[in-house]
Amino acid sequence: MTDEQMTLGFDDLPDDACHRLEPGAVLLRGFARGDAPTVLRAVEAIAAEAPFRHMVTPGGQHMSVGLTNCGALGWVSDRSGYRYAPRDPLSGLPWPPMPTCFGALARAAAAAGGFAGFEPDACLINQYLPGTRLSLHQDKDERDFGAPIVSVSLGLPAVFLFGGAARRDRPIRVPLVHGDVVVWGGPARLRYHGVAPLKDGQHPLLGARRVNLTFRLAG
Ligand code: SIN
Ligand code: FE2
Numbered sequence: 278m279t280d281e282q283m284t285l286g287f288d289d290l291p292d293d294a295c296h297r298l299e300p301g302a303v304l305l306r307g308f309a310r311g312d313a314p315t316v317l318r319a320v321e322a323i324a325a326e327a328p329f330r331h332m333v334t335p336g337g338q339h340m341s342v343g344l345t346n347c348g349a350l351g352w353v354s355d356r357s358g359y360r361y362a363p364r365d366p367l368s369g370l371p372w373p374p375m376p377t378c379f380g381a382l383a384r385a386a387a388a389a390g391g392f393a394g395f396e397p398d399a400c401l402i403n404q405y406l407p408g409t410r411l412s413l414h415q416d417k418d419e420r421d422f423g424a425p426i427v428s429v430s431l432g433l434p435a436v437f438l439f440g441g442a443a444r445r446d447r448p449i450r451v452p453l454v455h456g457d458v459v460v461w462g463g464p465a466r467l468r469y470h471g472v473a474p475l476k477d478g479q480h481p482l483l484g485a486r487r488v489n490l491t492f493r494l495a496g
Pocket of ligand 2: 414415416470
């Protein structure tokens with residue numbers, strides 16, 4: 278089967294549709310589109326305090342994704358491993374607080390995905406430029422896997438790779454556009470996932486960029 282055939286027909290989803298990817302995982306088409314301009318202004322303010330940077334993996338590679346954080350805890354990586362930390366290692370200061378509108382969006386999306394009562398304490402903000410990719414991984418640095426992951430996609434379209442419980446399981450390819458939200462938790466919480474290399478393009482709000490926010494209960 279070719280990659281093209283593995284791409285599901287999400288391009289035809291109507292606005293505001295909720296598509297179940299598998300038990301515990303949904304795509305909320307366009308869920309964040311209305312909030313996007315406000316969210317992006319807040320991202321700019323956060324990045325002015327805690328700039329996007331390319332963190333080093335434990336293996337010594339620089340990640341192609343640029344990242345920063347807001348909230349009580351931020352995801353960090355260095356030679357000693359991956360973890361959540363209350364302070365930005367670049368400045369030594371606490372991460373910028375999570376804007377109220379971020380928490381409200383994450384709670385509403387989690388509830389729409391079947392996870393009422395989600396209270397994230399961490400928001401990882403990833404920036405993708407054309408060519409940037411995120412290899413298949415599990416989100417497992419959080420203390421408790423009872424809470425879902427809420428992932429908000431803004432700017433250029435991307436192909437989200439949603440895999441299985443094992444790295445070797447072939448991922449489905451889920452095209453994401455500006456304003457889409459993916460929520461996964463429960464039986465899907467530890468699924469492997471990643472992002473295919475970003476195609477070049479221009480987005481009216483973000484230019485040649487994709488910004489993704491992932492909300493988590495980390496601590
Ligand atoms: C992530 O897995 O942390 C981010 C996924 C994405 O950018 O869609
Ligand atoms: Fe992830």
